[in-house]
Amino acid sequence: MNGGIILTYKSTNMKAIVLTEPGGTDRFRIDEISTPAILHDEVLVQVKAISINPVDVKSRNGKGVYGRIKDQQPLILGWDISGIVTESKSEKFKAGDEVFGMVNFPGHGKAYAEYVAAPASHLALKPANISHEEAAAATLAALTAYQALTHKAKVQAGQHVLIHAAAGGVGHFAVQIARLLGAKVTGTSSAKNKAFVAALGADEHIDYHGYDWKNSDKQFDFILDTIGGANIDNSLEVAKPGSTLISIPSGLSEEVTSKAKLKDVNGFFFMVESNGEDMKAIAELLEKGKIKAHVSQTFPFEEMGKAHEQVESGRTVGKVVVTAGR
Numbered sequence: 119m120n121g122g123i124i125l126t127y128k129s130t131n132m133k134a135i136v137l138t139e140p141g142g143t144d145r146f147r148i149d150e151i152s153t154p155a156i157l158h159d160e161v162l163v164q165v166k167a168i169s170i171n172p173v174d175v176k177s178r179n180g181k182g183v184y185g186r187i188k189d190q191q192p193l194i195l196g197w198d199i200s201g202i203v204t205e206s207k208s209e210k211f212k213a214g215d216e217v218f219g220m221v222n223f224p225g226h227g228k229a230y231a232e233y234v235a236a237p238a239s240h241l242a243l244k245p246a247n248i249s250h251e252e253a254a255a256a257t258l259a260a261l262t263a264y265q266a267l268t269h270k271a272k273v274q275a276g277q278h279v280l281i282h283a284a285a286g287g288v289g290h291f292a293v294q295i296a297r298l299l300g301a302k303v304t305g306t307s308s309a310k311n312k313a314f315v316a317a318l319g320a321d322e323h324i325d326y327h328g329y330d331w332k333n334s335d336k337q338f339d340f341i342l343d344t345i346g347g348a349n350i351d352n353s354l355e356v357a358k359p360g361s362t363l364i365s366i367p368s369g370l371s372e373e374v375t376s377k378a379k380l381k382d383v384n385g386f387f388f389m390v391e392s393n394g395e396d397m398k399a400i401a402e403l404l405e406k407g408k409i410k411a412h413v414s415q416t417f418p419f420e421e422m423g424k425a426h427e428q429v430e431s432g433r434t435v436g437k438v439v440v441t442a443g444r
């Protein structure tokens with residue numbers, strides 16, 4: 119008997135994937151380092167699954183959020199985790215709770231590790247009916263889609279919405295969330311992913327290869343640009359006057375912002391933020407089966423480099439997840 123106290127195992131050392139310097143995947147090194155100590159309102163999470171995003175790849179290459187975190191050594195990339203609380207200094211969660219979330223984005227998340235010290239306010243309880251892999255996949259990408267569509271754009275029932283890269287991480291959640299909000303949804307992808315985009319609930323599909331945006335007869339109330347560059351100009355060709363265009367890769371250049379204004383389009387960049395309340399809303403949608411994370415590939419912890427190379431290909435369907443843990 120232990121008097122009802124939950125005994126949890128916590129090692130003083132753990133494995134972590136350290137980025138030695140910006141560059142290729144050969145700059146990752148698995149190190150044995152101290153398990154992090156937690157502060158007030160934080161929990162220690164034993165990581166079971168980590169999801170990989172384009173920003174992980176950009177940061178590995180010295181872009182993305184690398185500049186913000188480069189002076190904090192050892193540098194450990196990653197933000198998206200699902201796992202089990204082993205220690206808590208928060209009233210929100212206790213040892214043994216299964217939790218998931220995007221930790222400390224756009225700061226130093228340190229998710230590529232066996233244990234992560236996470237602010238409790240960035241997490242939610244993992245729905246019992248989904249795996250740690252699915253939960254990890256439904257963090258940064260799902261939050262981006264959720265925050266962009268509900269908080270920033272306030273998509274309304276009956277609106278016609280265009281989701282670019284509908285087969286990708288953000289896009290596949292955005293299609294499902296826009297449909298839940300009652301919008302009519304058009305998704306772009308190449309022809310090979312048309313059936314996948316339709317299965318997410320999209321009403322219409324555009325194969326972006328060779329699509330004539332200038333002469334398109336389509337008009338959208340809201341457009342989520344997940345590509346950037348020329349895709350912003352293409353998007354403005356099909357944006358209704360008074361509509362909203364959110365661009366997430368790198369923002370709108372001043373030129374495009376003024377072009378958007380000329381067309382009476384409200385165009386802006388948007389950056390996802392860690393938020394436990396939004397994670398809770400996503401958890402509810404996952405639990406009720408209203409949205410689903412599609413995990414197309416899973417890699418073991420030791421193959422983080424391969425997971426990065428897959429995301430870097432730009433051809434990922436849904437999400438790529440890395441498993442971790444003892």
Ligand SMILES: NC(=O)c1ccc[n+]([C@@H]2O[C@H](COP(=O)([O-])OP(=O)(O)OC[C@H]3O[C@@H](n4cnc5c(N)ncnc54)[C@H](OP(=O)(O)O)[C@@H]3O)[C@@H](O)[C@H]2O)c1
Nearest residue numbers: 172262283285286287288307308366367388389390433434
């Ligand atoms: N600002 C923020 O807060 C924020 C948050 C999340 C993501 N992002 C950024 O948003 C971008 C997308 O992220 P993600 O996680 O969704 O990427 P992702 O999962 O890597 O996207 C892969 C998908 O992109 C599709 N694709 C590639 N080129 C396309 C094109 N020209 N038109 C339509 N689809 C295309 C591919 O489909 P096909 O193979 O069919 O072409 C593939 O399924 C990245 O640049 C990322 O850094 C920003």
